[in-house]
Amino acid sequence: MAEDRINLEQSTVLLVDDTPQALDMLGSIFQGFGVKEQIKRPSAVEAVKLLQQRPVDLIVIDCGDPEMDGYAFTRWLRRETPAPMRYTPVILVTGHASQSKVQEGRDCGVSFVITKP
Structure with a gap:
């Protein structure tokens, strides 16, 4: 049924991953949810740098960034940005969702932890 579908058409989604192929895959997934921006x-x-210039509605970030991992990024977002930006939902994407990684994500303020396909 149409009313059961998730429609993110009016949302701006920030996708962060150091692998171009993973970014393309995430982009395709969110395009399927109607995300235009x-x-x-x-x-x-x-x-x-981007978030210091403008807000977004949703952030999807890989946990394994070599410069600043998704956990450190989320800690920065939750502690260093003003409201309402600090409350932006964050989906952490990981290759291995062990219990310790899920707990670490929860403890730093991640909204959801999902594994890469």
């Missing part, structure tokens, strides 16, 4: 960044450091 996707902002892609190759690193959390670049994402920080």
Whole structure:
């Protein structure tokens, strides 16, 4: 049924991953949810620069960024940005969702942890 579908058509989504193929895959996934405005960044450091300029509605970030991992990024977002930006939902994407990684994500303020396909 149409009313059961998630529609993110009016949302701006920030996608962060250091692998271009992963960014393309995430972009395709969110295009399927109707997202028209996707902002892609190759690193959390670049994402920080962007967020210092403008807000977004949702952030999807890989946990394994070599410069600043998704956990450190989320800590920065939750502690260093003003409201309402600090409350932006963050989905952490990881290759291995061990219990310790999920707990670490929860403890730093991640909204959801999902594994890469």
